[in-house]
Amino acid sequence: MSMTTWERFKRTFEHREADRIPITDDPWFTTVRRWNQEGMPQNTDWTEYFDIDKVVHIDIDISPRFPKKIIEETDRYIISTTPWGVTTKEFKNAESTPENLDYKVVDADAWEEAKARMTLDDDRIPWDLLKNNFDKWREKGYWIRGNFWFGFDVTHSHMMGTDTTLIAMMEEPELVQDMFDTYLDRCEKLFTRIWDAGYHFDQMWWWDDMGYKGTTFFSPAMYRNLLQPYHTRGVKWAHDHGIFAELHSCGDVMTLVPDIVATGVDALNPLEVKAGMDSLQLKKEFGDKLVLHGGINAQQWPNAEAVIAEINEKIPILKQNGGYIFSSDHSIPDDVSLENMKRIIETVKKVGSY
Amino acid sequence: MILKEIAELLESGKSKATKELVQKAIDEGVDPQDILKEGLLGGMSSIGEKFKKNEVFVPEVLMAARAMNQSIELLKPLLAEAGVESVGKVCIGTVQGDLHDIGKNLVKMMLEGKGFEVIDLGTDVAPETFVNAAIENNCDIICCSALLTTTMHVMEDVVKAAEAAGIHDRVKIMIGGAPVNEEFCKQIGADGYTVDAASAADMALTFVQ
Numbered sequence: 001m002s003m004t005t006w007e008r009f010k011r012t013f014e015h016r017e018a019d020r021i022p023i024t025d026d027p028w029f030t031t032v033r034r035w036n037q038e039g040m041p042q043n044t045d046w047t048e049y050f051d052i053d054k055v056v057h058i059d060i061d062i063s064p065r066f067p068k069k070i071i072e073e074t075d076r077y078i079i080s081t082t083p084w085g086v087t088t089k090e091f092k093n094a095e096s097t098p099e100n101l102d103y104k105v106v107d108a109d110a111w112e113e114a115k116a117r118m119t120l121d122d123d124r125i126p127w128d129l130l131k132n133n134f135d136k137w138r139e140k141g142y143w144i145r146g147n148f149w150f151g152f153d154v155t156h157s158h159m160m161g162t163d164t165t166l167i168a169m170m171e172e173p174e175l176v177q178d179m180f181d182t183y184l185d186r187c188e189k190l191f192t193r194i195w196d197a198g199y200h201f202d203q204m205w206w207w208d209d210m211g212y213k214g215t216t217f218f219s220p221a222m223y224r225n226l227l228q229p230y231h232t233r234g235v236k237w238a239h240d241h242g243i244f245a246e247l248h249s250c251g252d253v254m255t256l257v258p259d260i261v262a263t264g265v266d267a268l269n270p271l272e273v274k275a276g277m278d279s280l281q282l283k284k285e286f287g288d289k290l291v292l293h294g295g296i297n298a299q300q301w302p303n304a305e306a307v308i309a310e311i312n313e314k315i316p317i318l319k320q321n322g323g324y325i326f327s328s329d330h331s332i333p334d335d336v337s338l339e340n341m342k343r344i345i346e347t348v349k350k351v352g353s354y
Numbered sequence: 355m356i357l358k359e360i361a362e363l364l365e366s367g368k369s370k371a372t373k374e375l376v377q378k379a380i381d382e383g384v385d386p387q388d389i390l391k392e393g394l395l396g397g398m399s400s401i402g403e404k405f406k407k408n409e410v411f412v413p414e415v416l417m418a419a420r421a422m423n424q425s426i427e428l429l430k431p432l433l434a435e436a437g438v439e440s441v442g443k444v445c446i447g448t449v450q451g452d453l454h455d456i457g458k459n460l461v462k463m464m465l466e467g468k469g470f471e472v473i474d475l476g477t478d479v480a481p482e483t484f485v486n487a488a489i490e491n492n493c494d495i496i497c498c499s500a501l502l503t504t505t506m507h508v509m510e511d512v513v514k515a516a517e518a519a520g521i522h523d524r525v526k527i528m529i530g531g532a533p534v535n536e537e538f539c540k541q542i543g544a545d546g547y548t549v550d551a552a553s554a555a556d557m558a559l560t561f562v563q
Binding site for chain 2: 077
């Protein structure tokens with residue numbers, strides 16, 4: 001009899017073997033649309049269609065709640081302002097990271113205004129979602145994830161801009177640390193409220209892309225001095241509540257992994273292959289203490305033979321002693337056909353079984 | 355000595371001090387070309403080498419670029435008066451369908467640090483826009499950036515557009531970005547690919563020398 005998602009994830013995080021490795025991923029909305037066009041029924045949960053694992057999320061809102069405004073809209077794109085005070089351009093019918101055109105928070109004074117607006121109102125928690133679904137998620141054996149929102153990436157991408165944030169990390173570290181501290185403080189307080197209401201989820205997750213192709217945005221020393229204390233604190237919140245903590249960090253963060261492991265984090269995702277991440281090396285060095293999640297090159301997925309070869313090469317090693325969750329090394333692009341996805345999942349279920 | 359000091363201040367990212375020293379050098383009658391080449395570009399070149407070796411990271415590069423951009427404003431009218439031209443002209447952009455710009459911006463900084471004039475076309479740039487900009491500005495190089503596997507194919511369209519316009523024989527096409535590699539560069543007929551921004555600027559220089 002096969003395990004539930006919850007049973008599978010629990011064993012994996014405990015570095016024990018389950019019936020098979022957990023299988024999760026994140027297809028683009030245009031990918032799901034392509035799969036619908038190729039035969040996956042409309043309005044189908046793709047995880048049910050492929051009979052893979054189901055992870056559900058609890059998201060909170062810690063933003064300054066600046067007014068949202070549409071500035072320009074065409075058939076192709078929309079330019080609008082976000083609750084974080086950023087003017088962004090996004091495509092309407094294609095997947096891409098938004099382009100940030102302008103920022104409200106550009107200095108310490110503007111930050112103080114934003115900070116004052118990052119209140120702890122109860123409506124920042126999705127109480128209706130929890131009330132209507134939490135018990136059903138538990139009954140169905142889903143794995144429930146609480147999404148924290150703090151760190152370098154969310155600060156530069158969603159509030160202050162890359163150049164301003166990175167220069168501030170050199171010239172005004174106390175400003176940046178106040179931002180990291182405030183974000184994390186709001187997450188801790190709101191998720192504590194969720195927890196105290198009886199919604200005991202299974203893991204905490206946060207996004208903090210610190211790398212790009214071949215290297216990191218900043219030095220390991222800067223990570224240790226400015227950011228690691230907040231990562232450690234976030235992990236502590238999770239562990240104090242008896243749950244696991246996972247960091248998502250895109251790019252090549254190989255040089256940061258020893259310091260990331262030192263925070264006590266339980267898992268690392270997505271292990272971006274094209275950027276330079278080596279999941280097999282990480283398994284060798286840290287496999288007993290770090291759950292590896294991802295590491296299968298999404299660039300290869302349009303080519304079934306190539307990705308199946310990679311799965312056959314890597315999964316037998318990565319799955320040893322538990323501690324591996326299957327996914328692409330970020331998300332599933334829309335050049336992956338439904339047929340390819342079926343073959344990939346079929347192969348993973350076979351190779352990933354214990 | 356003053357030029358070496360300018361280079362060192364620029365490398366350390368001290369914009370105000372760099373600008374003040376550049377002004378002092380101008381006031382003392384130092385040749386503006388020397389201030390540019392040995393002072394500002396000398397400092398950027400040093401930062402570029404350290405960036406390649408991971409001895410410095412993006413914050414240091416941004417601060418050095420900031421120092422250069424602020425100081426070069428003092429030199430521009432003097433260089434123009436003396437008829438000094440850039441080492442070459444590049445138009446750069448992220449390809450159509452892609453809105454990522456961090457990598458492109460780093461390459462732009464490194465190119466300017468080598469003395470190139472860079473026309474930044476922004477993001478979501480159509481192939482014909484690259485080609486038209488190269489023609490209008492008499493560019494030596496087109497630089498294309500892409501972050502997505504689903505947009506990198508547009509780089510091939512840029513190559514084809516350049517060929518159709520009859521400019522590929524004199525305008526080199528360089529490509530870069532997370533999903534891109536040397537094999538892809540050769541496959542589409544582009545002229546150059548490098549793994550990082552500083553190396554891209556080095557390669558660009560070889561194309562104009």
